Amino acid sequence: MLSSHWFSLWLAAPARLLSMGPVDLAIVVAYFTLVLAIGFYLKKYASTGEDFFMAGREMTAWIAGLSFISANLGSLEMMGYAAATYQYGMIVAHAYFIAAIPAILFLSIVMLPFYYICKTHSVPGYLKLRFGEATRGLSGISFAVMTILMSGINMYSMAVIMKVILGWDIHFSIWVSSITVALYVMAGGLLSAIFNEVLQFFLIWLGCLLIPVMGLIETGGWSGLVARIQHNFPGQDYIHLWRNVGAFTDNPMGLHWTGIVFGWGIAISFGYWTTDFLVVQRVMAAKNLRSAQMGTIIGALLKMMVPLIVILPGLLGLAVLPFKLVDEGTAVATGAHSYNEVLPLMLARYCGPGLLGLGVTALIAGFMSGMAGNVSAFATVWTYDIYRPFLRKNASDAHYVSMGRWCSLLGVFVSIGTAYLVMNFSSIIVYAQVIFIFFIVPLFGTVILGMLWKRCTPAGGFWGLLAGILTSFVLWLWVHLDPSALVYVAFSTHAKDMSENIFRAIWSLAACLLVTVGVSLVTRPKPEAELAGLVYGLTDIPSEARFPLFQRPIFWAGAVGAAFVAVNLIFW
């Protein structure tokens, strides 16, 4: 275990966390300069609605795939999961495997053809075509709320990084980062966001990859890492994916394998990856359906590699940090470092002049890509799914582009407000999951039934979605007012916050599916002629038969699926 001696040594040498030199600052400044330059350079190419909101629908598979995964590499990915890994161990890596890969591949092969063929601008736009205006309105408004809240999380996370590494004022960091994002998204719309996300992808990898490389050298490889964790935390299993989930009490997360498979692997994962417009928008901007599908599969492959720069640093924190990290509340009260600081602490441990600047820039890039993703998706949904249908129906294309630009700015300012809200929650990742489950999980139930079941009716879609959202909210409220209710929601009093979220997701999805089916069976469906291009069995999906096997999305989806199985077996 860690001694107070080491702890006091670390606190006595805070300069190492604050040692950004001129080279490091130059690296950060160069990044901000180039990001803004790209935004303003692309402004002239974002003059129409199709350009501003859908990047002209001309992205290649690689650009769409890199952008797809980079938009997901926000603060939730990097700081949140690194923190959760320190707290719960490798079990958190399920977020990158079962809670991502099956859903992404499902999106590519099953759902993208419908999104793409109906040429909608957004997921709520699909719901309008399939179920009508009420469902679109409910989905659009809930998505807008969620997006702004998530954007606030990104801002807060980034400000924490700046506080730990540089000692910058937390408010100053929030404002500098958010105004930069607002400027480049306002200028170039989705096109600018995608360009910067691809740039950010490289920065994130080249900046953060140093931590696992150096960490594994220090610990003497994987076996050395495992030995150190077992020495520091005897009797606790931090290094397996499945071996310690047979009972709620077998792992520090208080999670059961049923929760992982049905809650994380199906309800949350499919909700996020197949219906969260933030990520789906990136592949909908591809130049054709095949590029969109291949881009998504590229995204799945890259997603499986992200644990190297997120999970591994969390495990390395357990192995090499000479003091224990604590939750945010304790950290504030005692002055100790919190779980959320594990990633910047690891950067400070290994990165000297120049490299520290690169690592910090990588984290800033990660946060800004998350923010930009939220802002550009918010601008699209607000303009196309709320403003145009409910506030001003028949304006010119130029008017909607102008609205998109201004609501990018507005979205940033509202996000700034929510960033301050985030500070009151003890764990960033848990807060994020609460929001996800309220809005995204039931949305998957509505969309998938709409795509695969032609009998599903507009009334069924609307009431099912509403029932899922309300179920999630009521269960969350119940447990927070009466903690003993946890045994009914998560089937165990040992379930931690994350585990509770996962089981609440199952309830939410179940409520959505049951109500949608029930209401659909007693209401009138749309005529089949109106469902062409929207529903399985009534949509002409282009055949891949003319392509050789190695060029077919289904082949590569199978290959990535096989790699997914192999990784799970290796780290069982």
Next chain:
Amino acid sequence: MGRHFISIWFFIGLLLSIYGILILGAGIYGLWHPPAQPVVLANLHMGIWWGLLLMLLGGFYVYHFFPGKE
């Protein structure tokens, strides 16, 4: 892409090249002027190796996707 943008890969190459030069320079400077509080494994001089990697990667992208070359 249908329109004639400067390729995103060029921008990536440009930034990585600049970073490579800066980090390599800082790494070489550190050989003669090591920081007062060295990081863990400072003896590996990772700045030099990482700076070279960034320069090579960035240089490849700048050369290959230079505007007007495609």
